[in-house]
Amino acid sequence: MRKEQVTAQLYTLRDFCKTAEDLLDSCQKLQKIGYTAVQVSGIGPIPPERVREIMDQCGMKIVVTHIGWGDVLNDPMKLIRMHQIYGTSDLGIGAMPGEYWGSYENQIAFAKQFVKQAPVFKEHGMNLSYHNHSFEFTRFPEGVPIYEMADIFMEGGVKFILDLYWVQAGGASPADWLRKVKGHINVAHYKDMTVRDNHSAMAEIGEGNMNYKEIVRVSDEIGLQWAAIEQDTCYRDPMESMAISYQNMMKLIG
Numbered sequence: 647m648r649k650e651q652v653t654a655q656l657y658t659l660r661d662f663c664k665t666a667e668d669l670l671d672s673c674q675k676l677q678k679i680g681y682t683a684v685q686v687s688g689i690g691p692i693p694p695e696r697v698r699e700i701m702d703q704c705g706m707k708i709v710v711t712h713i714g715w716g717d718v719l720n721d722p723m724k725l726i727r728m729h730q731i732y733g734t735s736d737l738g739i740g741a742m743p744g745e746y747w748g749s750y751e752n753q754i755a756f757a758k759q760f761v762k763q764a765p766v767f768k769e770h771g772m773n774l775s776y777h778n779h780s781f782e783f784t785r786f787p788e789g790v791p792i793y794e795m796a797d798i799f800m801e802g803g804v805k806f807i808l809d810l811y812w813v814q815a816g817g818a819s820p821a822d823w824l825r826k827v828k829g830h831i832n833v834a835h836y837k838d839m840t841v842r843d844n845h846s847a848m849a850e851i852g853e854g855n856m857n858y859k860e861i862v863r864v865s866d867e868i869g870l871q872w873a874a875i876e877q878d879t880c881y882r883d884p885m886e887s888m889a890i891s892y893q894n895m896m897k898l899i900g
Contacts, residue, residue, distance in 0.1 A: 738775030761802025783816025852894030
């Protein structure tokens with residue numbers, strides 16, 4: 647893995663990206679840390695043209711975004727135009743809507759509905775992706791939805807934004823899942839897992855217990871394009887967390 651592939655997931659800094667001025671300040675700080683690419687997610691209502699101007703000013707490439715299921719379903723052309731401005735071909739929903747979570751049948755039904763939206767994006771050279779959490783690994787009497795959903799997604803032309811923390815939290819192997827979706831993934835979310843007060847908690851890369859040496863090796867093995875550093879919950883200043891993760895990633899990749 648090259649350092650240029652290490653990407654900043656702006657969701658980590660969502661409280662500091664609400665205005666164009668804040669976004670510029672945050673990206674300038676990320677640039678000083680060493681980041682050269684970002685995932686746009688959780689930022690304020692900033693026009694896409696202005697977002698692109700800020701990224702160009704900071705030397706940042708937008709490589710992927712998180713978008714809402716409602717827009718995917720109801721206004722895909724709006725998303726296509728926005729991503730053409732951003733200059734990226736990868737976009738994904740941040741989560742399955744909550745009303746689908748509670749049963750095997752609902753989750754599979756959502757997956758089948760989701761893949762129906764992929765062709766319109768593909769026609770414009772874009773990849774629609776799905777970002778997982780841990781709930782997809784719930785064992786229902788019928789089975790574990792994520793395994794069947796993965797087949798539905800891959801057969802239907804949907805890619806994965808594989809969140810490795812949530813794979814681990816779901817009781818599965820991040821390395822195994824990277825291999826499982828080989829050829830159907832451009833981006834993975836890198837975050838580490840530790841224990842706080844007898845509960846699992848998010849941590850900076852290298853500050854937790856996940857086997858990131860193996861994860862980086864397997865990421866290279868499958869040709870992963872982007873390792874997006876994310877920490878939904880930080881226990882110090884989020885920018886400091888982003889710096890620690892970046893520095894530890896540089897040690898990992900040599």
